[in-house]
Amino acid sequence: MRKSSSIAIFAIELMMAAPSEAEEPIPDYSASLTAYNAGDYRTALESWHSLAEQGYAAAQCNLGYIYEQGFGVSQDYTEAMRWYEAAADQGHARAQAFLGQMYEKGMGVPQDHLEALRWYTVAARQSHAWSQSKLGDMYKSGQGVPKDFVLAHMWFNIASAIGDPMASFRRVEVEKSMTPAQIAEAKERARVCMSSGYFDCKMPGQSTP
Template identity: 45%
Template sequence: MPKQMKISSQAIDAIYQQAKQRKDEENYKIAFELFQEAAMLGSTDAMVELGYLYLFGKGMQQDSLQAVKWFRNAADQGHAIAQSILGGLCSAWGEHSQAAIWFRKAADQGLAEAQCGLGKAYMLGRGVPQDYSEALIWIRRSAEQGYGEAQFHLSYMYANGEGVPQDYSEAAIWIRKAAEQGLANTQYILGLLYCNGRGVPQDYSEAAIWIRKAAEQGFVDAQSKLATMYCNGRGVPQDYSEAVVWYRKAAEQGRAIAQYNLGVMYERGEGVPQDYSQAVVWYRKAAEQGYASAENNLGVMYERGNGVPQDYLQALAWYHKAAEQGNAIAQCNLGDVYKKGLGVPQDYSEAVVWYRKAADQGYREAQYSLGELYDNGEGVPQNRLEAREWYRKAAEQGHEEAKNRAGIIQLKKLKRVKS
């Protein structure tokens, strides 16, 4: 019988390296053939690479079952990365118990990514009993190896006192380590810590540096926050034009608060020429996501006919949406609509309902208007003492007319006492 030639490990590795080179050149078809050859010869690294090619459909049709088959072949031979990948896939598919098993196998080999995955499983109680102390052990092991996601989670645990005493200074140390690796979400969080003086001295200039780093990576919350900093001149020179640039970037990613703020900039003509039509466009985008302030402002635009044909029924509809979410300004505006009979029959009793909701939240315009209704006996029995109380609340917040009205009621009361 002819003797079977044994392939040396060096030869197998040479095939694997050729495959890697073709993959780097994006010649996936040849890479696939070479990885397959190396895998069939027993290279677990090649098995993992084959799994990736099948998973993402590079060089052949995407096939998740084939991907899992090759990852499993490598994992069963103790390949830590393959084990961690299987842990991640099982977790994504909701197979949390199996995910924890694979993460543990890789974590026990010291793989930082798997240690983080196992720590998160303990933190969330997925596939294992929830146990913050155990989560801390694994996340710390991963973080100390420099794994950015684990550093983020360790920071979170310190900030929230999960498994450790709450310690913002320690939280700041770990979030900085992750931020310095360029992780956008952690750069943003570090910026917020500087904004709020949590674990670090309050420093808006330093906050702006980190928030900008995240914003430049396209992190939408950072883009919106940086825009607000330009609006307010905190940590950066006040610059409405620059604010518009960053609000637009976040708005185009669909962030409702940025869409709303961009609408405000257009309505006021700050950083852009005043343009009510554009204001309506952006208010509507945010309002359709249920953002209450945008719903209210869109209602205002319909009530005034700014950027849209005047339409009291549309105004009423948008005010209602915002008011039902507890937006005090919209509740007051709804009170105005019923008081004036704009698009609906005039109804002082309904006006009282909505003014009271807003007034109870401390909104001074509603407190004044509610006082006025009590003063005049509209929608409620006339009650000057109640009117004076609401005028007083509004006056304490700087409402000048409320001060006058409260003073008049007091003066009349004194005159009656003297007479």
């Protein structure tokens, strides 16, 4: 089966979702991940489909990714959305991030930047660095929100601090359009945002995330 022509969004981290410490252990998860990494998508698909039907969020997220990319199956954005939503509804941050991209790109759903922003924000509040960086991109370009270089810098700074190596380059790039006072303000907003557990992350008087 063919792979999606879209760029893989998690190139800087392991694509397949592993169970978080909060999740109950998943039976035979290591074997299915080994099969996936070896290119045996059919075996991984069968295992994750069974686990996903039992409600394991990490397996649901992985299954969604397999359908999104067309690994071992016909590419099917609708099926991908179904499994991402199932995992996201359980609080799985990576699935929430994938949903954000599906809405941002209009993959299987009408393009909706506000919905993309919502899902990226939910994942960002769980310390998901890539989603935090995506919020920076949205503020930098003005997708779904007014263009705001201070908030873009803030999210790039946070994402860089917790593990997205590309975020630092994006932060440097946006600084080229900012004054020293704006950069200082962005750094202070990043400090406040992180200390609040990613909930106080907007400008004073601003209603958007």
